[in-house]
Structure formats: C-alpha cells, structure tokens
Amino acid sequence: MYKYDDYDHQIIRDRVNQFQDQTNRYFAGELSEEEYLPLRLQNGLYVQRLAPMLRICIPYGMLSSTQLRRLATVTRDYDKGYAHFTTRQNVQLNWPTIEDSPKILAELAEVELHAVQTSGNCIRNTTTDQYAGVTAEELVDPRPYCEIIRQWSTFHPEFAFLPRKFKIAVNACPDSDRAAIHVHDIGLQIVTNSDGKLGYKVLVGGGLGRTPMIGSVIREFLPEHDLLTYLDAILRVYNRYGRRDNKYKARIKILVKAMTPEGFAEKVEAEWQHIKDGPSKLTDAEITRIKSHFTDPAYKELNDQPEELSAKLAENKFFSNWHKRNVAPHKKSGYAIVNLTLKTLGIPPGNVTDKQLEQLAQLADEYSFGELRVTHEQNVVLGDVEQNRLFELWEAIKPLGFATPNLGTLTDIICCPGGDYCSLANAKSIPVAEALQSKFDDLDYVYDLGDLDLNISGCMNACGHHHVGNIGVLGVDKKGEEWYQISLGGASGQDASIGQILGPSFAREQMPDVIEKILQVYVDKRSDEELFIDTFRRIGITPFKERVYA
Amino acid sequence: MPNMILDGNILDDQWVYLEKSDTPAQQEIPDGSVIVPLKTWLAQKETLATRQDLGVWLDSDEEPEDLADDIASLKLIAVNFPKFADGRGYSIARLIRERYGFKGELRAIGDVLLDQLFYMKRCGFNGFALRADRSAEKALAGLTTFSEVYQAGTDQPLPLFRRRA
Numbered sequence: 001m002y003k004y005d006d007y008d009h010q011i012i013r014d015r016v017n018q019f020q021d022q023t024n025r026y027f028a029g030e031l032s033e034e035e036y037l038p039l040r041l042q043n044g045l046y047v048q049r050l051a052p053m054l055r056i057c058i059p060y061g062m063l064s065s066t067q068l069r070r071l072a073t074v075t076r077d078y079d080k081g082y083a084h085f086t087t088r089q090n091v092q093l094n095w096p097t098i099e100d101s102p103k104i105l106a107e108l109a110e111v112e113l114h115a116v117q118t119s120g121n122c123i124r125n126t127t128t129d130q131y132a133g134v135t136a137e138e139l140v141d142p143r144p145y146c147e148i149i150r151q152w153s154t155f156h157p158e159f160a161f162l163p164r165k166f167k168i169a170v171n172a173c174p175d176s177d178r179a180a181i182h183v184h185d186i187g188l189q190i191v192t193n194s195d196g197k198l199g200y201k202v203l204v205g206g207g208l209g210r211t212p213m214i215g216s217v218i219r220e221f222l223p224e225h226d227l228l229t230y231l232d233a234i235l236r237v238y239n240r241y242g243r244r245d246n247k248y249k250a251r252i253k254i255l256v257k258a259m260t261p262e263g264f265a266e267k268v269e270a271e272w273q274h275i276k277d278g279p280s281k282l283t284d285a286e287i288t289r290i291k292s293h294f295t296d297p298a299y300k301e302l303n304d305q306p307e308e309l310s311a312k313l314a315e316n317k318f319f320s321n322w323h324k325r326n327v328a329p330h331k332k333s334g335y336a337i338v339n340l341t342l343k344t345l346g347i348p349p350g351n352v353t354d355k356q357l358e359q360l361a362q363l364a365d366e367y368s369f370g371e372l373r374v375t376h377e378q379n380v381v382l383g384d385v386e387q388n389r390l391f392e393l394w395e396a397i398k399p400l401g402f403a404t405p406n407l408g409t410l411t412d413i414i415c416c417p418g419g420d421y422c423s424l425a426n427a428k429s430i431p432v433a434e435a436l437q438s439k440f441d442d443l444d445y446v447y448d449l450g451d452l453d454l455n456i457s458g459c460m461n462a463c464g465h466h467h468v469g470n471i472g473v474l475g476v477d478k479k480g481e482e483w484y485q486i487s488l489g490g491a492s493g494q495d496a497s498i499g500q501i502l503g504p505s506f507a508r509e510q511m512p513d514v515i516e517k518i519l520q521v522y523v524d525k526r527s528d529e530e531l532f533i534d535t536f537r538r539i540g541i542t543p544f545k546e547r548v549y550a
Numbered sequence: 551m552p553n554m555i556l557d558g559n560i561l562d563d564q565w566v567y568l569e570k571s572d573t574p575a576q577q578e579i580p581d582g583s584v585i586v587p588l589k590t591w592l593a594q595k596e597t598l599a600t601r602q603d604l605g606v607w608l609d610s611d612e613e614p615e616d617l618a619d620d621i622a623s624l625k626l627i628a629v630n631f632p633k634f635a636d637g638r639g640y641s642i643a644r645l646i647r648e649r650y651g652f653k654g655e656l657r658a659i660g661d662v663l664l665d666q667l668f669y670m671k672r673c674g675f676n677g678f679a680l681r682a683d684r685s686a687e688k689a690l691a692g693l694t695t696f697s698e699v700y701q702a703g704t705d706q707p708l709p710l711f712r713r714r715a
Binding site: 005007010011014015018021022030031035038039121151152154155156157158159160161162228236239240244274278279280282283285286289 | 634635636637638640641642644649663665668669670672673688691695696697698699700701702703707708709710711712714
C-alpha cells in the first residue's frame, strides 16, 4: 500500500489548515453560503436531507487496519456510530457537524486519510479493481497508476472548477472489468501493444446519470510514460469547452457526443502535441518509486486446495456455498481472495457500525497482512487469505454478519442511500432492497439464478448504478408519490451495456412480485447454464414485457 | 481601500477597464492606462499597436489563441472570471504563459476571491484584482496556502516527482 512521505503529509496537513480557516471565515460571515459551498464540497462535505454528510476518500479502495480503526473512532466520536460504504469506493459519515468537520479531517490526516475532492466539480477519487494486485487475471497491478493519478489530480490548479464532476477508473484485466471503466468520464484499460510495451487504451465519455452512455475509445494505445500529459490534454479540452450553461449537460460525455468521439480525440491530440514531452511526462524513476509501495507481502510457500480445505468443503454445504460464491482465486498458490458481504437483511447495503469497522480491522490483521479493500458493490475484500485458514475465517465472520453467501447474486444488491438519507432522491431505495432480500431469501433459488446484478438508485443521478444492473430499479416521482421504473439488460463489465426500460413504473409494494415475474421469464427461457444477461440478450425485452404487464 | 495584488504586493490599481462593446471597431479608447476587451483590440489593433499603455482582457469563453501574434507587444493581459466557479480562466492563463510565453502582467479580474488565489498563481497569474468587497490584506494569505505541490504549473515547472528527494 502507498505510504506517505513528508511531502504527502505536508500537503494534506496544509489542506486541513486551509479548510479550518475557510470554515472559520464561513462562521464569521466572511464567506457567503455560495462561496463556502464549493470549498466544503471539495473537502467532502455535503449538506443532506437530515444533516451534513462527509465523504471520505479511500484511494482506489485500499484501507489499512490502522485506517479502519481510526474510521471507527471518528464515527463513534463525531457521528452516530456507523459509516456507509458507497458505490465509488468511498466511505460516508451521515451525521457530522460542519463545525467538527475540520477536526475530523485532521484526525484522518494522521493516518493518511482525507476527503479531498470527494465531491464538487473536480477530479474525484480514482477507482480500480478490488482484486488489484492479487488476481492472476491482470496484466499488471493497476494501483501504482492509480496512485500516480491521485497525486496528479490532488489540488490540480487548472482543474478545480470544471464544468462538472469528473471520475477516472483504471482496469488491468484483459477479460474482466470490475472497475466499470466503460461508464466513467475517463476509463483506462492497461494493455500491451504489439511490441510488448505497456500502455493504456483510453476511453472517454462514459457515464450514468440522466444520460447514460458507454465510453468511446479515443486512443487505442497510449504509452505508459505519457499518462499524465494525456490526462492534462483531455481535461484541458473539457475544461475549456464543456458546457457550463446547464448542469445536466455539463459532463464530458455530452461534449464528446457533441464533438463526436473522433472530433474530440483530434482536439485532445492537438493539445497533447504541445505538452507530451514536457516535464509532466512520467519518468522510470517515479514509476519505480510508486511501484515499490505495492510489492507482494511476505507470502508463504503453500499449495492450492490444501487437504483441510477440501475436507471442510466436502463435509459442510454452507461453507462450500460461501466458498463458491464469496471466495475468488488468488495469483499466489495457497492463497485466496475473500469477499466479506455488507448486505445483511434489515441493514442498508454498505452500512457498518464502528464495532464492525474494528472487527474488520482485526480480521485484516489476522488474515490479510493488515489490509482490506472496499468495492463499488459496497462489500469489502480481504485480498490475501491462506486457503488453509478459510474455514476458520468463515467461522469467525458468520456471527459478525459478513458471511452472507450471496456475492454477485440477486440479493447482493447495489443500492444508494436513497430518500431515507439523500436530499436529491425522488424515492426511497433501501426499503425496496429490503423487500427484495426478504422475498428472495431462499438461497437455493438465488444460487440457481446464478450471477445477477440488481442495482437500485433513488433518482436519476444513478448512484446505485441502475443503468448497468442486469435488473435496474430507478426511483421516480409521480405527482409527489414514489414509483419505481425497471430496466433490463444493463451490464458493467467488459461487455458493458445500458439497460432498456421495461415500461410504466410500479408502486413499491408491487416490486417484489414484478421482479419475481421477470425472474420466471428468465428461468423459463434460459438454456442450460445461461446467465440472466445472456438470456436477455438472446430473447430481448418483449417476453419480459408481456409477462409483467399481462 | 486598495484591493489589487501584484507580485505579492498590495497596491492601488492604475488601470481603467473598458466594458465590451457591440461595435468593437468603433469603440472609443480613452487616453491613459486602459484595458480593452479582446474584440476591440482585434478590431483596432492596427491603430492601437503604437500605444504603450494598453492592456487586453479576455472573457472566459474567449480564445487566447486569438492573441497569439500580439503576446510580445502587450504589457498586460487580464482574464475575467464571471463567476468564481467558472474555471476556464485557469486554462486560458496557462496557455498565455506556457504556450505563448507572455512575460507581462497576467491579471485575474471579476469574481476573484481569496480561496482561488493559490490555484490562480499556479496557473500563471501574478495580478489579482479582488472583488470590490474583499480586503487584499486578508487575501494575501491565499497565495501561500500550500507549502508543496504535486503538479507542474507555471510557477513551478517541475512536478514533485522530478524534485522529490
């Protein structure tokens, strides 16, 4: 994991002091509400329906046990004792006060955490694969590149007042994409070219929100060292020409569409020619320095599928179900990647208490070299667990509520905070998630359905990523009442697609039955091992429409 | 009360601003130190080029490329921030300095507040005409908010990774 040096510490401390001063001036009446707004947003502080909300950055999802413990302390001392894992690898506090926020940030800074640019019209936290560095699927570990982007984007003087927010995601797996790079403002796919040189395929203009779009490739291959200058060129074109007259048309996707991807690419290339060989071109020394922070931990030499694991898998069906769903293969033999689910029935998806944060820290220390990752599916991952300790780990996490064996299934719902917490929401989302989890509590049925993403957003800002759910649910407001629109066929991986709207929306109490009908169509029509998304792509939306609106 | 900062010093502003005109070719330019709108400059530059006391200001939707040929002859260029949240001026400033090599006074005008000054300085501004209701003395602190920076900028052409000990 990246460790701050004196420079990094100084920059974050300066930031805390700056925000303390800004907040003092705000309370002294020297900064108006309007002037303070972008300043507090760029420090992660929103004012929400019930209270301010502080969004803390978890750079590309990596957390140490020390950081987890500090998060626990902060939620206990300044909040109501729980935090919320978001769909963009961040953590939110729901009840801090504005006055306390600079103090919270000072405490977080001590453990190399911050809330820099987690909100506002600036470059946000760069996200990546939660299995980065531990999966055999990847070409290289993407995290050093994310850290290079983090430093470049932190207080970038030219891009602090963009037309709209800006999100970058990086993926290094050729055949899978857990980072959803096709639906980010910039998506970077790390690739090698025909000469075996490392670089990036660059996508721009993807996004969700009210105009969902899949990103367009503007460069098939950008050499490794040119990362920052090319990002500068893209951002400069966007900063100068992105629309500022209408916030719903201000994202880069609208500019790319208006200019066409080819036209946009030309403009970026022209800008880049001026700066590509400037001082911001990366050096071997810097890439090596950053990579040295992401070396392998002290792995033992172990064998895959040790006997004690095989024996437990054979004798315990519950353990083997969990193993099948929630454990993923590791690049190092004898190790495994373990997903801890934060989707217990009756608790809003992604919510954790201060106690649970401390338990997670303890688990990370005991089982995974003191590190943990947060996922955009609002779960957490222990990246380096010895296979011969999986049963022991499973026994330990069952009573803690982290072992719901539903990863990637219907009931592993991605869900925004919704109308219960968020002032933007048209409708509540959490009660829908709960109703669905209650209705579909038969695990055998859920397993039989296989991989299936059900995503819920409380409004068209799409924090619940409903457009890319195989089944997407969107809260809509109809004359002051909360209704839900369903879309089908969305996907967020390498074959990303935007879901199609099924038809007129439904009342909340209808939702479980409607989803059940959709699932029945799939079960009736699927061939052997076909996944929901593949059946949908084969048969189209009509059979679903006919059944649901019959 | 002076509310102009130039090269870190507070001073009284000697320049007069000329508003945009619908007929830039006919706009009358008074004597003395005047900052004229870009379109007026472009329309009249043949006759104005002899004057040593002129500056030009660009709005945030105007193109610094239009000034490319005139950079060497200008003493002052100002960039307007119609609203502090309009960040186009930062890119405009960097282009004027870094691409066209402007060495004179580059001034931020309009909605210019303390909390933007650090980024503005990094993008090449050395003059700050603060919004009329703000004190320049307090704003001076905004120029030194951060003691270190990651990126290259006009003020520090080397990114931290090329300077890191």
